[in-house]
Amino acid sequence: MALHLNLFHEEILEQRQRQRDPLKIGMIALVVCGVSLFLYYTWNAYQTLEIKSRLTTVERAWKKIEPRVTAAQKRVADLESLIKTTRALDDYIDNRFFWAPFLQNVSRCVAPNTQLTNFTGVLLDENKGINVSIEGVAAGREPRSVAEDLRQMLLEQLGQTYSEVKAEFKTLEDLDTVVNVGGTHMATAHYVLTVNFNSAPEPKPAKSPASPRARK
Amino acid sequence: MRSTKDQIKKLSLSAIGFVFLLYVYFTFFLGPLNRSRDGMLLKIKDLQSKLDSSKEEMTKAVKLEQRAKTSTSRFAALKAFNPEGAPIAWFPPRIRAFFADQQIDKAVARLEGSSGFKQAELSEWMKYSWIIDLPRADYGTLGRAIAELENTNPLLSITRLSIHTLPEQPQFQHVDLAAVNVIEKK
Numbered sequence: 366m367a368l369h370l371n372l373f374h375e376e377i378l379e380q381r382q383r384q385r386d387p388l389k390i391g392m393i394a395l396v397v398c399g400v401s402l403f404l405y406y407t408w409n410a411y412q413t414l415e416i417k418s419r420l421t422t423v424e425r426a427w428k429k430i431e432p433r434v435t436a437a438q439k440r441v442a443d444l445e446s447l448i449k450t451t452r453a454l455d456d457y458i459d460n461r462f463f464w465a466p467f468l469q470n471v472s473r474c475v476a477p478n479t480q481l482t483n484f485t486g487v488l489l490d491e492n493k494g495i496n497v498s499i500e501g502v503a504a505g506r507e508p509r510s511v512a513e514d515l516r517q518m519l520l521e522q523l524g525q526t527y528s529e530v531k532a533e534f535k536t537l538e539d540l541d542t543v544v545n546v547g548g549t550h551m552a553t554a555h556y557v558l559t560v561n562f563n564s565a566p567e568p569k570p571a572k573s574p575a576s577p578r579a580r581k
Numbered sequence: 582m583r584s585t586k587d588q589i590k591k592l593s594l595s596a597i598g599f600v601f602l603l604y605v606y607f608t609f610f611l612g613p614l615n616r617s618r619d620g621m622l623l624k625i626k627d628l629q630s631k632l633d634s635s636k637e638e639m640t641k642a643v644k645l646e647q648r649a650k651t652s653t654s655r656f657a658a659l660k661a662f663n664p665e666g667a668p669i670a671w672f673p674p675r676i677r678a679f680f681a682d683q684q685i686d687k688a689v690a691r692l693e694g695s696s697g698f699k700q701a702e703l704s705e706w707m708k709y710s711w712i713i714d715l716p717r718a719d720y721g722t723l724g725r726a727i728a729e730l731e732n733t734n735p736l737l738s739i740t741r742l743s744i745h746t747l748p749e750q751p752q753f754q755h756v757d758l759a760a761v762n763v764i765e766k767k
Contacts (some may be wrong), residue, residue: 387588391595398599402606413618420621423628434635435703438641444642444649448701451652451703454659456735457763461738465728472720479750484744 406530462488462564464497470526471499472559474518478511495527497537497560506553511546512537516558518527530562649692662736663764668709672762674711689714692757707760710740715756717747719731723756736763 371377395443464486475481483500499519503511516532523530536557543550633677664671680688693710703743715723723744730737741759 388591388595391592393601395595397600399602402603402733406606406610406614409614409618413614413621416621416625421654422626423625424633427628427632428636430632434631434638437639439636440641441642441645443636444645447656448649448652449702450705451656451659452764453698453700454706455655457703458735460732461735463728463731464739464742467723468720468724468727472724481744482746486742488738490723518722520697565760573606 390515393499410482466526469525470520470522471519474515474522476514476518478551479515480504495560495562495564496497499560500556501558502540502544502553502555504546504551504553506551507551508539509537512554512556512558515556519558521559523560528565528567530560532558535559591674593604659736662763662767665756665767668762668764672709672711676711680715680726681728682721683729685718685726687714687716689716703763705766706763707766709764711760711762713760715758717753718756720755722746723754727758734762737761738763 379515388450467486470480471481471484475514479501480503481541484497485493486495486497488494489496503515505511512534516534520530523532534556536555538555540553540555544553545551634685645682658707672692676690677688678685691712691714693709693712695709697707718726727742731739737760739758739760741757743757745755747755
């Protein structure tokens, strides 16, 4: 075997060592990494700028439309409030108790031999209850039955329009006074009637369901 | 190949430098950029939703305006029932004139009090309670007058009615009315 002498072996080793210098490799890696990060940052910055321009456009559009939207929102709120108020007022108006028809009903019940001297009607709060006190004098052969007729008439007449009608005597007493009605002398009785009712009409009974079987 | 002590030292320094570089990069460059981008995206989303809803709002306003025509005119009509000014200034003369037209003279209206409504919708309206005194009326005329009063004044409601016979003139009665009138706050 021939002897081969490498006289440059030290120089070659040094060169190899220089090439494999970890510091140098590290610096190269650092530079590559830095460049990558810089490129990533640039890409992000570009995207951000694009988003910023989009934001400016949207902001400009919003600024343009905002006064109209605010006005529209205010108008909607005003209109909604107005509708609600009108509805509430209409409810209030519809739920009023009308005294004139009631007075007409009472006048229908009063016979010529009955006189009303005092009448007081009170609307009881929101529950639509009405309380009426009727005071008067009834004349007849049997004045108490005349007063009772008035009570019955009131029950009948008011029951046609209102619900939960109650008419009760608070006082019914014979008087010593004799009056002349249509040329006839009649005994008299003093009465005080208390009438209570609800202004809502009597609810109609629900229709019974039709018989499924046909009549034969 | 074994690294020398000097090389290890340099490598450690490079690693520390790299970590520092990353920290600076993420904290002072990429972080704020991303935050600002996210903020802008949120703002765009918010504005976009506002823009989208604004179209609906405006359409809604137009549609509501059309639907509310009846309510608007009704509301204006109800408001017109009560003139401007303090109710105490115009209500008693109006009542006196009204009953005079109905052949019932010397009607006197006195203010008893005022109160607000419980309902939020009627917070701008007040209930004024009045005592109306009719010293001399006959039953038929009174009935017709009350019917007219109730029909022509929808915002007025009679809460108490008291009729007493006049002892010296049994064909006439003395009447007291308690009425509530709904009036808009001024």
